[in-house]
Structures are given as C-alpha cells and as structure tokens.
Amino acid sequence: xxxxxxxxxxxxxxxxxxxxxxxxxxxxxxxxxxxxxxxxxxxxxxxxxxxxxxxxxxxxxxxxxxxxxxxxxxxxxxxxxxxxxxxxxxxxxxxxxxxxxxxxxxxxxxxxxxxxxxxxxxxxxxxxxxxxxxxxxxxxxxxxxxxxxxxxxxxxxxxxxxxxxxxxxxxxxxxxxxxxxxxxxxxxxxxxxxxxxxxxxxxxxxxxxxxxxxxxxxxxxxxxxxxxxxxxxxxxxxxxxxxxxxxxxxxxxxxxxxxxxxxxxxxxxxxxxxxxxxxxxxxxxxxxxxxxxxxxxxxxxxxx
Ligand SMILES: Nc1nc2c(ncn2[C@@H]2O[C@H](COP(=O)(O)OP(=O)(O)OP(=O)(O)O)[C@@H](O)[C@H]2O)c(=O)[nH]1
Numbered sequence: 421x422x423x424x425x426x427x428x429x430x431x432x433x434x435x436x437x438x439x440x441x442x443x444x445x446x447x448x449x450x451x452x453x454x455x456x457x458x459x460x461x462x463x464x465x466x467x468x469x470x471x472x473x474x475x476x477x478x479x480x481x482x483x484x485x486x487x488x489x490x491x492x493x494x495x496x497x498x499x500x501x502x503x504x505x506x507x508x509x510x511x512x513x514x515x516x517x518x519x520x521x522x523x524x525x526x527x528x529x530x531x532x533x534x535x536x537x538x539x540x541x542x543x544x545x546x547x548x549x550x551x552x553x554x555x556x557x558x559x560x561x562x563x564x565x566x567x568x569x570x571x572x573x574x575x576x577x578x579x580x581x582x583x584x585x586x587x588x589x590x591x592x593x594x595x596x597x598x599x600x601x602x603x604x605x606x607x608x609x610x611x612x613x614x615x616x617x618x619x620x621x622x623x624x625x626x627x628x629x630x631x632x633x634x635x636x637x638x639x640x641x642x643x644x645x646x647x648x649x650x651x652x653x654x655x656x657x658x659x660x661x662x663x664x665x666x667x668x669x670x671x672x673x674x675x676x677x678x679x680x681x682x683x684x685x686x687x688x689x690x691x692x693x694x695x696x697x698x699x700x701x702x703x704x705x706x707x708x709x710x711x712x713x714x715x716x717x718x719x720x721x722x723x724x
Contacts, residue, residue: 428477428598431591432505434532435514436524440545444514444578445469445480448588470602476592477600479615481508483692502534507689510571510591511540517575518549521561529568539571539594543587548577613640615690620655620683620699624668627678631667632659650694653687657701665701676701 433441449469471478483504532540542562555575576583601615617638624636642654659665669676684697
C-alpha cells in the first residue's frame with residue numbers, strides 16, 4: 421500500500437566472499453534473513469532482506485552474477501547483474517578492513533565502474549579488528565581508483581553494529597517516495613510476488629491516467645519456471661466496473677498490451693530472468709467491500 425510520505429527503494433549489496441555481507445544483513449533485518457535464504461532459488465537476483473520502518477522500506481538485493489569470474493558467465497548473467505545494479509537506488513560495496521584490497525575486490529570495482537547512475541557506497545566492514553588510526557590508510561587504498569567514485573564512505577562493524585544505523589539512515593535519506601512493497605512483518609514464500617503485482621499496477625495507472633482509480637488490484641496467480649531462463653507469470657487485474665475493464669484493455673487490446681510490455685521489462689530486471697507474462701482483466705463489482713475478496717487480493721481489512 422502506498423502511504424503518504426512513505427519512501428522505498430532497492431539497495432544492492434556486493435562484495436567478495438567473507439567480507440561480512442550476510443552478517444550485515446543479519447544485523448539489519450535479523451531473523452527474517454533465514455527465511456529469505458531458505459527459499460528455493462528461483463531467481464538470480466535474490467532478495468536478501470527487507471528493512472521496514474513507519475517511514476521507509478529498503479529491499480536489499482543480491483546480484484550473484486557480479487561476483488563470479490567473467491569467463492564462467494553467460495552474457496545474460498552479466499547483463500542481468502548489471503541491469504539490477506543500474507536499477508537499484510544505491511549499491512553498497514562491502515570490503516574487509518582487516519585485509520588488503522585484492523583481486524576479488526578489484527574484479528567487482530571494474531564492474532562498478534560501468535554503473536553511472538546509481539550511487540555506490542564504499543562500506544568498510546570489520547573495523548572492530550583494526551586500530552582507528554589505521555582507518556584513513558585503509559580508506560586511501562580504495563580512493564583515487566581511476567573511473568571509480570564513491571558516493572559515500574562508511575567504516576562499520578557488522579558484528580558490533582558500529583555505524584550501521586548511520587549507514588541505513590544515510591541511504592534512506594536518498595530514497596524517493598514509493599510504495600511499501602512488502603508487509604512490515606510478513607515474508608512470504610514468494611517475496612517477489614507482491615513487488616511484481618505492484619509493478620503491474622503501476623503500469624496500469626501510468627497508462628490509464630486518471631480514468632482508472634488507484635483501487636485497482638493485481639493478483640499474481642502463478643509464478644512458475646518454464647525453462648532455465650524463462651519464468652511464466654500469470655496476473656489478473658481486478659477492477660470494480662466494466663467501464664474500467666474496457667479502458668484497461670483499450671482499442672483492440674492496445675493498452676493492456678503496453679501494460680504487459682512495460683511490466684515485463686521491469687519484472688525481468690527484478691528477477692534477472694526472462695519472463696513470459698500473461699495478464700487478464702476481471703470485473704468484480706464492489707470487491708473492496710468484500711472481506712473475502714480483499715484477503716484473496718492480498719490486502720488485510722486494516723488497509724482500508
Ligand atoms: N570481527 C568481525 N567479524 C565479522 C564482521 N562481519 C562479519 N564478520 C565475520 O566474517 C566472517 C564472514 O562473514 P559473512 O557474513 O559470512 O560474509 P559474507 O560476505 O556473507 O560471505 P559469503 O556468504 O561467502 O559471501 C564470519 O566469520 C563473520 O562472523 C565484523 O564486523 N567484525
């Protein structure tokens with residue numbers, strides 16, 4: 421649900437193995453991570469954790485494609501990892517204060533140089549293991565790298581929590597107004613389901629301007645892997661008047677076709693896979709008055 425003044429966005433966390441990404445996630449979102457990482461890996465760009473307050477929601481994503489040596493990657497993997505980075509609102513590049521900058525770090529920095537539009541944070545973790553006097557020298561080894569500019573530099577300790585809240589607050593300050601993609605306390609088997617619905621809903625609203633009220637609901641009926649590189653998604657757009665249905669469908673289906681094309685592009689970026697999206701429009705009169713309908717469309721009664 422969109423709330424007035426609510427902000428949301430996506431933060432991609434990258435860094436070579438063992439720098440403490442999971443520990444950082446754990447510190448930020450606690451137990452929820454265990455639930456997230458137990459989920460079958462249907463997507464390549466995994467949602468790692470979700471941080472929600474009354475004012476904002478940050479969805480943390482992992483882009484495994486960027487961590488692997490290039491020769492073992494298909495073009496598609498690289499592209500999808502990179503497009504996820506471009507689409508994120510911020511990137512946290514996590515390094516280890518206790519170890520020298522190495523090839524694994526440089527490999528990722530090379531990829532990050534291509535990301536021009538998203539702010540990249542240098543997050544120096546494990547500062548509890550080094551003397552504060554050493555910090556400036558450590559930071560210096562990451563500065564002045566040609567073609568790489570850090571939007572912010574944050575020394576932290578994921579283990580003790582030092583400076584982590586400051587890091588979160590800083591990135592939250594950069595987010596734009598947006599919907600609460602996930603319920604604050606509920607992580608489902610398919611955490612992407614809600615976001616996918618919101619992406620489709622957004623396209624409906626964009627393409628029908630004022631003619632279709634914000635109350636339109638999108639139900640994701642099915643998310644199924646069709647092949648190694650393709651996911652089948654079936655969505656139903658629910659409206660409460662036949663007139664709205666014809667607006668959404670448009671002349672000879674022109675509008676619904678555009679909705680599908682635009683939503684599919686965004687969903688592909690989110691999931692890092694190709695998507696086959698089918699959308700239906702259904703009229704359910706006064707669905708918002710029916711508690712049962714509300715529940716099946718993913719809203720709880722308190723939302724209205
Ligand atoms: N002292 C200290 N140890 C830390 C800190 N953050 C993480 N560690 C330790 O570093 C090790 C690696 O941490 P992980 O969180 O598993 O690292 P990761 O980056 O998620 O590693 P991969 O899952 O392999 O990518 C663990 O033993 C952590 O306990 C920190 O701030 N200080």
